[in-house]
Amino acid sequence: MRKAFGLSTIFLAFSMLCIVTFSALALVTANSDYKLSKKVAQKNTNYYAAEKSCYTNIEKIDNELSNIYHSSSTKEEYFKKGEAFLKTLDYGSIDENNPTHFCFSESLSSNQSLNVCLEISYPEAGHMYFYKILKWQNSTDTELSDDTLNLIGSDN
Amino acid sequence: MRKYQHSKNSIFLLEIILDIIIFSFLVIIELKFFISTRTTTIETTLLHNAVNCCSNVATVYQAGNGSFDSMTNEFDHSVNLDNQLSIYFDKNYHECKSEKAKYHILVSPTSEDNSNLHTVMISFLTDDGKTVYEIEVCKYISNRPSHEEVTN
Numbered sequence: 001m002r003k004a005f006g007l008s009t010i011f012l013a014f015s016m017l018c019i020v021t022f023s024a025l026a027l028v029t030a031n032s033d034y035k036l037s038k039k040v041a042q043k044n045t046n047y048y049a050a051e052k053s054c055y056t057n058i059e060k061i062d063n064e065l066s067n068i069y070h071s072s073s074t075k076e077e078y079f080k081k082g083e084a085f086l087k088t089l090d091y092g093s094i095d096e097n098n099p100t101h102f103c104f105s106e107s108l109s110s111n112q113s114l115n116v117c118l119e120i121s122y123p124e125a126g127h128m129y130f131y132k133i134l135k136w137q138n139s140t141d142t143e144l145s146d147d148t149l150n151l152i153g154s155d156n
Numbered sequence: 157m158r159k160y161q162h163s164k165n166s167i168f169l170l171e172i173i174l175d176i177i178i179f180s181f182l183v184i185i186e187l188k189f190f191i192s193t194r195t196t197t198i199e200t201t202l203l204h205n206a207v208n209c210c211s212n213v214a215t216v217y218q219a220g221n222g223s224f225d226s227m228t229n230e231f232d233h234s235v236n237l238d239n240q241l242s243i244y245f246d247k248n249y250h251e252c253k254s255e256k257a258k259y260h261i262l263v264s265p266t267s268e269d270n271s272n273l274h275t276v277m278i279s280f281l282t283d284d285g286k287t288v289y290e291i292e293v294c295k296y297i298s299n300r301p302s303h304e305e306v307t308n
Binding site (some may be wrong): 006009012017019023027030033037038041044045048049052056058059069070124129131147 | 178197298
C-alpha cells in the first residue's frame with residue numbers, strides 16, 4: 001500500500017495534462033481552419049465583386065463603341081472616334097504605343113487587383129465584336145505584402 | 157481503553173477523492189474544448205463546401221448565355237420556380253432531388269431584363285433557411301452588329 005500511495009495522483013496529473021493539451025491544440029487548429037475558410041470565402045466574394053465592376057466598365061465601352069460603329073462610315077473613322085472616346089474615360093489608361101489598347105484595374109484586396117486590358121476591334125466576318133479582351137489577370141503587389149517573420153528575442 | 161489509530165487506507169481514500177474532484181473539474185473543461193472544436197469543424201466544413209458549390213454554380217452560369225438554360229442542363233434535379241432556380245444538395249454536398257436535400261442553392265436574378273449585363277445572386281442555404289454564403293455573379297453578353305451590317 002505504501003508503494004501505491006501517490007501513484008494515482010501522478011497518473012491522473014499526467015493523463016489530464018495530455019488530454020488538456022490535445023483538446024487545446026484541437027481547438028486552436030479548428031479555429032485556424034475556420035479563419036482560413038472565412039478568408040477564402042471573402043476572397044471569392046471580392047473577386048466576383050471586382051469582376052462585376054470590370055464588366056460594368058466594359059459594358060460602357062462596348063455600348064459606346066456600338067454607337068460609334070453605327071455612326072461611322074469607314075473603318076478609319078470608327079477607330080479614330082473610338083480612340084477619342086477612350087481618352088475621355090477616367091477609370092483607366094491608354095497604352096502609349098497603341099492608342100486602341102485600354103487598361104484598367106479593380107481592387108481585390110489591400111495588395112491584390114484584377115487587371116483588364118481591352119483592344120478596340122472592328123467587327124468583321126471572323127470576329128463580330130467591338131473589342132477584344134487582351135488581359136484578365138490577378139496581380140499581387142509584393143512590396144505591400146507582409147513577409148516578415150517574428151522571431152523570439154527580436155525587437156519586433 | 158483502546159487508542160484509535162488512523163490507517164494508511166484513509167489517507168489513500170482521501171487522495172482518491174481529491175483526484176476524482178480534480179478529474180471531474182478538468183473533464184468539464186476538456187469537454188467544453190472538444191465540443192467547441194466539433195462545432196467549429198462542422199461550421200468550417202459547411203462554409204468550405206458552400207463556397208465550392210456556389211463557385212461551381214457561378215462557373216456554369218458564366219459559361220452559359222445569361223439565362224438559366226445552361227444550369228438546368230447541368231444540374232438535372234434543379235427546379236425553376238417564379239424565375240428563381242433551386243439546386244438541391246444532399247448531406248455529402250452532391251446534387252440530389254428535393255426530397256433528399258439537406259442544403260440548396262437559390263439562384264435569383266438581380267439585373268434588369270433589358271441590360272446586357274446579367275447578374276444573379278447565388279445563395280447557399282441550409283434546410284432551415286439559414287444563408288451560409290452568397291455571391292453576386294454577372295455574365296456580360298457583348299454587343300454584336302448584324303451579319304448584314306458587317307457584310308455591307
